[in-house]
Amino acid sequence: MKPSLCHTIASRLTYLIGTILLFVWMQCGGPFLGTAGAEEAAQIEIESQIGFGASNVKQGKWTPVTMTLRNQGGDVSGDLVIQVANPNRTKDFSYVQHVELPKGSVKVVTMLLPGNAYTKSNNRITFYEKSQKNGKKIALAGNAYLEAFSLPKETVQVGVLARDVDTLNFLTLLNQSGKNVNVLHLKQEEIPKESLGLDSLDVLAINDFASDTLTAEQVQAIQLWTQRGGNLLLAGGAGYPKSAAPFTKIAPVIYEGTSALKELPQVEKIGEKELVFPQPFTLSQGKLAGGAETIVSEGMLPVFARSAYGSGFVTYAAYDLSLNPLASWNGNQRLWEQILAGTIESAHANNLNQIRFGNDPFWEMDRALEYFPSLQPPKLPMLALVLLLYAILVGPVLYLVLKRLDRREWAWFVIPIVAIVTSIGVFQFGASNRGSMMAESLSTVTLNGTGSGIKQSAVSVFLPKGGDLELKFAGKSVVSPLLRSDVYPSMQLHEQSELVIRKEIDAAIVRLQDIPYSSISKLAVEEEQLVSIGKLDYSISELSAKGAKGQITNNTTKELKDAAVLINQSYIKIGNIPAGASANFDTAGGIGVSNGFDIPQLAFPYPTNNNVDVNLHQRSMLIGHLNQKANFSGGITPMIIGWMKDQTSISLTSGGSIPTEQLTLVSQEMKINYVTTDGKIVIPSTALVPALIDNHLKMSAVQFQNGPFMQMGSGDVTLDYQLPALAGASYLTMEMTGDPNPDVTTELWNSETKVWEAITLKSYQTWEGDKLQPYLLEGKSIRMKVTTVQNNTMFRIPAVSLEGVVKR
Incomplete structure (x- = not known):
């Protein structure tokens, strides 16, 4: 064949093959166009x-x-x-x-x-x-x-629905005292129809706004958001009826018209600044609704009031927040530190500058989701026996058999065949318990004490063969991958998604795609609606600065396993409590802890001698939960915890379901009544964890070494010990324990002389009777200023406890 002819044929074949490949490439969408085409x-x-x-x-x-x-x-x-x-x-x-x-x-x-x-x-x-x-x-x-x-997690984010766009702008003054506050002025159309759409808000204030223009879905979303832990602030004055119209059933006061005052002496005292009214100031008038409490009152008129609603609060202010002179009053910083004290404290517990001891909650949960009790590797003795039998078979036994048959040359193919068969057998033996899809759900239900609670879950799905799978989570659930709540601005897209989440009216559809062989996929699932499983009732029969006794009753729908009480910085193990049953507790039989992160390993110890970690799930879940519940100085809010175990399933869109092991941590905070049956007040030091206000330190962090320490740079900071709201409280004795540090000076605020008084901090000291009263700011807080000129010093935060009586 001539060279030119060969060249022509080769060119035409190349062109034909190229055309075919291009056609196939275009039909498949091209390797760089993704699965969805051009x-x-x-x-x-x-x-x-x-x-x-x-x-x-x-x-x-x-x-x-x-x-x-x-x-x-x-x-x-x-x-x-x-x-x-x-x-x-x-x-x-x-x-x-x-x-x-x-x-x-x-x-x-x-x-x-x-x-x-x-x-x-x-x-x-x-x-x-x-x-x-x-x-x-x-x-x-x-x-x-x-x-x-x-925004940092410790930011208090306040959403405002108001006619005046400057309403509550003065809250940004709190940033001057070490608080992180961000005020957002919202439009009606921005209010979502789902409560989780308000998740980034800590406070939602409604002031001089026609709330009846909100849709039924928006009102329901606001109410459910409040039940989930939000703070709904309803502001008053002449416009209160229109602002609170859809929320009157949950409001702290029952509206009874308006009144006009020329002075607000109690408000002025809290703000610590002069408050002058050039003319009478209009306030809404009302009486407290059932279960509500007054925060600030002028005589019989509630100026600020609050009522619990689920896990959150509805707060009432009796005046229009946009009107002067209060809107521009320079005492607002002190006043609103008190009004938003609980919200600020909750946010500050997430302070990123705080040093926390204990394992990272994300990696603990990530590791726990990898652990399926039924997916254990083969026992080493069994594998060793198989390898020994293989060695004997391939060695002397095979040699003797081939020698007897006089076919020793067969060893060239018999030995590889035996090796392949043995390998397949070992693989099948190891994969015998890994051949089915399975799932586990590690859930936390935080009860609010009224019969319902918030449910959050971490779910892992084991796919033995990998590939694609589509899950269905019924109800109003939101789903995400298991994520750390940190900032990742420099992340780059990887181009291919392994998790595709589609929200439908009555379900969330989650498609797992291109999952590798024998892999575990992890999800975070949060339910929009509260779950109704009952509550944990409790009573305190004895309370002192050093201990507590009481009883808890399991009024949930199921048995509570491994129940325990956390109170007075003690862990008291109770055991299993059947539904409807009661059990006693006494801190004398508990274990004292220096901080909340000791509790998980006390309750569910790490294994010894390289044994299987059967406590991994409970310990990891408790680490994550207490990380969220710890206050700013590391103390743990009194609570009851326990566990429920269920066999359930996750639905597939293709039909059928995946069997699921569900472990649920049930938690409910205990609202301690510090008044005994004979009218005595006992507030232990573990209940008084100070907030850090007016922080002028160059650096500050809190860490735990047998108690809360503050790592300080040069400057000063005020420690504000908020006292429980107790009607008619009269305090008679205050005890303070601490570690004297010559590099730190301490002062107490005298509310009578309005000056800071220097004190010499001792390991133990007391104030009694009339000597105590000047240091009680309106009977609601105690303030201590600590100052250092050193660039780096450690200071133990003083522990304060009080005793007194209730005046009838």
Whole structure:
């Protein structure tokens, strides 16, 4: 054959093969176009907003995303997808919502995303015609990504619904005293229809606003958000009826008209600044509703009041927060430190500058989800026996058999065959208990004492063969990968999602895709609605500065296993309590702890002698829960804990279900009555953990070494010991214990002379009777200023306890 002919034939074959390969490549969508096909010309415009009109995403909290789509082309329907980089995995995760876009239409789409920092590099918004799984990309005109910085977890975020856009701006003055406060002025349309859309708010204030214009879904979302732990602030004055209209059943006061006052002496005392009214000031008038308590009153008129609602509070202010002279009063900083004390304390417990001892809760939970009790590796003695038998078979036994048959040359193929068969047998033996899909759910239910609670779960699914799987979580659940609540602004997209989450009306659909062989996928699931499993009742029969006795009753629906009481910084193990049964406790039989992070390993010890860690699940879950419940100085709020075990299942969209082991940690805080039956008041030092206010230290951190220590840079800080709200309280004795430090000076605030008085801190000292009264600020707090000129010094936070009586 001539060279030119050969060349022609080769060229034509090359062209033919290239054409075939190009055709196949185009039919498959191309290796670089992803599973959803080529991108079409832009015909949809997009505008996106994360949070509430500002970059206010709070770490670890669900945040709403609003996307406005304008269709400039023909009719189209498909999936809107937000793809986000996963900082803890090598693949991304995506949130999907189906959208119908007729020609020329405008649609507003909302989704909930985990609170984190969002940048151009760590997320992408895409539209797929028909479906995300196999549709074509349609280009979006506009910024097809989200951008927001993340607020620290200790930030107190206040949302305001008000006519005046400057309402509550004075709360930012609290930043001058070491608080992190961010005020957001909301529009009615920004209030979500789901309570978790308000998750990033700590306070929602409604002032001079027509609340009856809110939709029924928005009102329900606000009420459920409050039950989940929010602080709903209803402000009064002449506009109170319209502001509180949808919330009158849960409000702390029953409205009875208005009144006008020329002075507010009690408010002035708390604010510690002169308050002058040039003319009578209008306040709403009302009487306390059942279960409500007064925070500040002028005679018989409640100025501030509060009532518990689920795990949260409804707070009442009797005046319009936007009106002067109160709106511009320079005593607002002190006043609102008192009004928002509980919310500020809860936020400060998450202070990122605080040094916490104990294992990282995320990695503890991540490790716990890897542990399936039924997925144990083969026992080493059994494997050793198999290897020994193999060695004997391949060695002397096989040699003797082949010698007897006079076929020793068969060894060249018999030995490899035996090795292959043995390997297959060993693999089957090792995989005998890993051949079925299974799941486990590690849940926490935080009860509010009224019969319901908040449920949060971490779920792991074992896929022995990998591949794809679609799960269905019924109800109003929100799902995310198991994430750390830290800032990851520098993360890059990995291009491929292994977790695709689609929110439907009555369920959350989660698709696990391209999962490797014999892998475990991990999810975080939070239920929107409260779960109703009952409550844990309790009574205290004896309380002192050193101990407590009492009884708890399990009024939940199931037996409580390994129940325990945490009180007075003691761990008291009780055991199993059947539903409806009671059990006694006494701190004399408990174990004292220096900080809350000792408790998990006391309750569920680590294994010894390399044994299987059968306590891994309980210990890891308790570490995470107490990390959230610890206060700023490391103390643990009194609580009852216990465990429930169930066999349940996770539904599949294809039909059927995956058997699931469910372990639930049940927790309920104990609201201790510090008044004994004979009218005596006993407040132990473990109940008085100070807040750090007016912090002028160059650096400060709290750490635990047999008690709370503060690591201080040069400067000063005020320790504010908030006393429990006890009507008619008269304190007679205060005891203080501490470690004198020559590098630190201490002063107590004298509320009568309005000056700081220097004191010499001793290991033990007391104040009694009239000598004590000047240091009780309105009978509600004790303030100590600590000062150092050293750049780095350790100071033990003094422990304060009080005793007194209730005046009838």
